[in-house]
Amino acid sequence: MRLKDRVAIVVGAGQSPGEGIGNGRATALTFAREGAKVLCVDHNLASAQETVDMIAESHGVAAAFRADVTKNTELKGMVEDAKGRWGRIDVLHNNVGVSLAGGDAELLDISEEAFDRCVAINLKSCVWAARHVIPIMRQQRSGAIINISSMAAITTYPYVAYKATKSAMVAFTEQLAYQNAQYGIRANVILPGLMNTPMAVDTRAREFRKSRAEIEAERDSKVPLRQKMGTGWDVANAALFLASDEASFITGVTLPVDGGASVRRG
Template sequence: MRLEGKSAIVFGAGQQPGRTIGNGKATALTFAREGAKVFCVDIDKAAADDTVAAIREAGGTAEAWQADVVDEDSIVAAVKACYRGWGAIDVLHNNVGASIAAGDASITEITVEAFDRVFAINLRSMVLTCKYVLPIMRQQGSGSIINISSAAAFNNYPYVGYKTSKAAVVSLTEHVAIRNAAYGVRANVILPGLINTPTAVENRIRKFGLSYEDVVAMRDKEVPLRRKMGTAWDIANAALWLASEEASFVTGVTLPVDGGQSVQVGRPPSEPEIAEELAAAQAAAERLAKD
């Protein structure tokens, strides 16, 4: 019960249909499991309701709210409803993001409208949620803000809007962290790598006309750690730690949750190289066993 007695507002707490769970829903469920009251905000009210139903079924406390994060008045209404209902906001979790679904493209193909929309969703929304939650947290003398960026901010990602907006989220978080440390408010940013979520996988199935198995295999092979994508629970567990008192002296941190992608320089090892290294490791283990 690491968040017992806390209240959290999660923007992007629903998810699109798919075979797996999304980051926002997994985080909302994890926060609730650990004792927090969770205010689940999503542009799709039905998706937010589904998350709330899952939380309540597990014995947790949650409310659903519809809001469009590109609309300032919509964000204000969500923050007001959460604060009036629970009297505090201890955790702000910003999970909303878009790339392909918002028309993102390479720098030679991007339209002004798509670029502006990606930035409105990915960056401006976080500026606005912080704008309205920070006065509450400052008055409380405490609070944890967790922004979801992406490993795409620092790696070879093909679409210009997502990459640049997610890089800006890192700077935004650092700004919020240092400007609010005196008030006891912490801000940190998570960089998910390749995660098997509906947003990541299902959108690529539609865009490229591939099968689910093809998309998963294509993404799995890019991950250094076990050659397998992470899950939304990996992101949720990182967010839980940053939200909890276990991270009470942690602010301004950029935390990659990416299976080693951020430290991979150059080409990944080939299958023969991996086989050779595994054979050498097995031989070394056998020698140690004999000794």
């Protein structure tokens, strides 16, 4: 019960269609299992409610909230709902992100609309979500913000908007950590590597017209550790550590969860 009596917002707590479990859903389930009350936020309310129902089956406490994260007013409403429902906010976990599903592409192929959409979802939403929780956390003199970036931020990646926004997420998290350390607020960022999630695998299978098994095999072969992708649970376990008191002296850290991919050079 490492998060007993804590209140957590997980943005992106639903998941894309496909097999397995996404990072956001796995994190919401993990936080609830460890004692947190979890506001499960997603643009797809039915998917968020599925996560809530899974938490309820294990006797956890959670509620679903629909929000279009590109709209600042809806992010404000999300924070107000959590605070009004449970009286405080201890953890903000920003898990939303799109690449191919948002129309991302290589430089000569990307449209202005797709670029703007990816920036709004991947970066702007996290900035404004933090903007709304920081006053509450400052008043509490405590809080943890966990942002999900990607190994795309520090490795080669062909699609423009995802690479740019996930790189910016690292810089923004470092700024959050430095500017709010005096208030007892911690901010850290996770860089998932190749993960076997519906967003990462099933979306690519649809986009490239390949079978899921083909995409899995291609991605598995690129992972140094056991030639096997990670899962949403690997990201969730890292997030649990960063949200817990075990990480009470850790802020401003960029944590790869990548099966060793980041140690390769050249």
